[in-house]
Amino acid sequence: MQAMVLHTPTPAESSPLRAEERPLPVPGPTEVRVRVERCGVCRTDLHVVEGDLPPLRPSVVPGHEVVGRVDAVGGEIQELAVGDRVGVPWLRSTCGRCEYCRSGRENLCPHKSFTGYTEDGGYAEALTVGEGYAFRLPEGDPAPLAPLLCAGIVGYRALKLALPRPGGRIGFFGFGGSAHLTLQLAAKLGYETVAYSRNPAHRRLASRLGASETVATDEGAPPGSAPSLDAAVVFAPSGEVVAQALAALKKGGTVAVSSIHSSPLPSMDYDRLIFGERRLVGVEANTREDAREFLDLAFRLRLESVVTERVLLEANAALADLKHGIVDGAVVLDPTRH
Secondary structure (H helix, E strand, O other): OEEEEEOOOOOHHHOOEEEEEOOOOOOOOOEEEEEEEEEEEOHHHHHHHHOOOOOOOOOEOOOOEEEEEEEEEOOOOOOOOOOOEEEEOOEEEOOOOOHHHHOOOHHHOOOOEEEOOOEOOOOEOEEEEEHHHOEEOOOOOOHHHHHHHOHHHHHHHHHHHHOOOOOOEEEEEOOOHHHHHHHHHHHHOOOEEEEEEOOHHHHHHHHHOOOOEEEEHHHOOOOOOOOOEEEEEEOOOOHHHHHHHHHOEEEEEEEEEOOOOOOOOOOOOHHHHOOOOOEEEEOOOOOHHHHHHHHHHHHHHOOOOOEEEEEHHHHHHHHHHHHOOOOOOEEEEEOOOO
């Protein structure tokens, strides 16, 4: 099979992924093999490729927003069958025994593994995954389904952690693959939504998808303006943006940071940014329950995935485009075309 493989993390502009031919992976007893139909390109992939997340193995195939068909099963598989369409997200396994797993917080398991980081992922024609970590998906176009598998699920967890009173005003800082789904969800659930972005195209997309308001972040807040947000979700991997979100937050609100890596937080004015029972929480991965809840909401509320498709061999270019903010919505790789 063809796969895009990372051997040495380097900047995305240097094309760090190499196209290689590899044998098809063989599923273990409790695993299935998935023929990849589409795989989304996530900012976490960029952090893996550029080394913001330190390498944990000599080489890896990135990708963890996978849509595909089961084409082989292990001997102990109980529910999935050849031909089933499934999604494979970031969380690949947990231990099931630690205090976090036993208390419903498996996203914090110290022994968890990850698709496209600790194990080979979906920038390939096939991958394997444990049956309990694959999710059934509907028929139809596979491309719009791919961003749901991480951008959507992890954005949903961040939204849950930040959620204000019904009808409250939520700010979304950084409008990429995750925000364009999470903002839609919040709007459809009846919240006011404000999209903050430097990119005019991203602000236009946010307006089309239901944002109550958009704000150009390079213009800054008007002098003397009062905090107006009941909650905020930060998707940009920037400590400075976290401080901006806190500055816009009213007393009693929560800022959830939905990024696996971020630049350092700046020195903060406690009285202005934290005092008043403002909360700052970092989001780590997701639970399988988060995935089930979000996918149910996404299909029931008909969230729109805005996607640009590229062939698998264009993975390096897709990552560079993502890094430089020239992707509207999400970009999705197609390993079925060459």
